[in-house]
Amino acid sequence: MARGMRLQWEAVQSSHVLLYPEGMVKLNATAAAILSRCDAERTVSEIIADLERAYSTSGLASEILAFLALALEKHWLELRE
């Protein structure tokens, strides 16, 4: 997560939301599943592997990478070396 960003479950909205200075994005289940794994510990390839395990499928890489690129562009995430 980028500085100032917070991901949390909102029961009233029945969804995960991403909170940032004076703003909020309501996330769909896929986005929440990806973002909740961005914990500054796991690498991108570990995140992909974990999601493929969790959803018992393969070939998710391109979809996940596209979302991560979008999240970086929107400053929801920042890259750590």
Place this chain on the structure above:
Amino acid sequence: MSALTTERSELAAGADRAREVGPPLWLLLELTYRCPLHCVFCYNPTDFANVGAELATQEWLRVLREARALGAVQLGLSGGEPLVREDLEAIVAEGHALGFYSNLITSGVGMTEARIGALKTAGLDHIQLSFQDSTREMNDFLSSTRTFELKVKVAELIRAHGYPMVLNVVLHRLNIDHIEEILAMAERMGAQYVELANTQYYGWAWLNRAPLLPSRAQLERAEAATERFRNRVGSKMQIYFVVPDYFETRPKACMGGLGSVFLGIAPDGLALPCHAARMLADMKLPNVREASVGAIWYESAAFNRFRGTAWMKEPCRSCPERYRDFGGCRCQAYLLTGDPDNADPVCDLSPHHELVTAAVAEAEREASTRARIAREQPLIFRDHRTSIPVVAGAAGRPR
């Protein structure tokens, strides 16, 4: 969408309003009207000195608990200057424990190393720091205080405590030409977000409209300078340039529609469907001292009054754009036309649109006329001494 579907959804909306109304996602606590600054563009009510006692700590904490239970999630702490309240840390701590994302909206006056440390520990998520201009001279003139250097120090404290650097500068005729210097200052401070908010003409800003409204040429230069700056710095700094609605032909979708997501609580507990609603003389605004936040949000007449489209007059009532802008700003309709049910006169479909174009035309006059206006209407600084009682039923016009 076909006409039939539109009509059916309208019927459904009328039939089940309670289900349609979502939670007050954005809760703004105006903790106090007290403020060490005297800004000429302040939107606070001009009679703030006559407002009753501020809510006590326990009352604010109850508001937080009730609003959070309804689903409120973004918490704004503003004023006045919220740092004037000695219980700010306690309010932040309760908000954090409840799961709010908390935003402190401050001039920086009153911020110290000890307080920012305590606020961080209490769980404050973000601080938005205001500047009035890029130089000490203009900042201090516009706020009628010596605060520029203090603000620069507070910016350093904010960065040192690991907060994102978020700056807000209210723009108007007297500082809009300094936009390049303002942005350069923001860049030096390492700002991640900069809000360049053109003045909205309510409260003190309404009294000072003639000296504050920029010319169209000033506005266009400022937008071009902002765009050049954006192209140079790229995405490391996000700049929000809020266009002054007087120069538009369609009104802003004020608050996403009143009673839709925003709930403001004034220092004395009055519940506000928008920041400026206190001025609407014929609105009986509920008070959190007398009712629960849930009853206020879902059941009070004030919060239901401007929901949906049934309250609208023509040309809004039959306008295809009524679901996009909700008729614009009710306070602006009231201030300019005397009737909050009218279309916002910013809209060029409004029969009162010339009230806005006349104000803009006045701002376009040549220098000699402007000098006369400046002589005839000196700036009124927000202050207890100049705080005036509002005459019931009279909106008052800028002199």
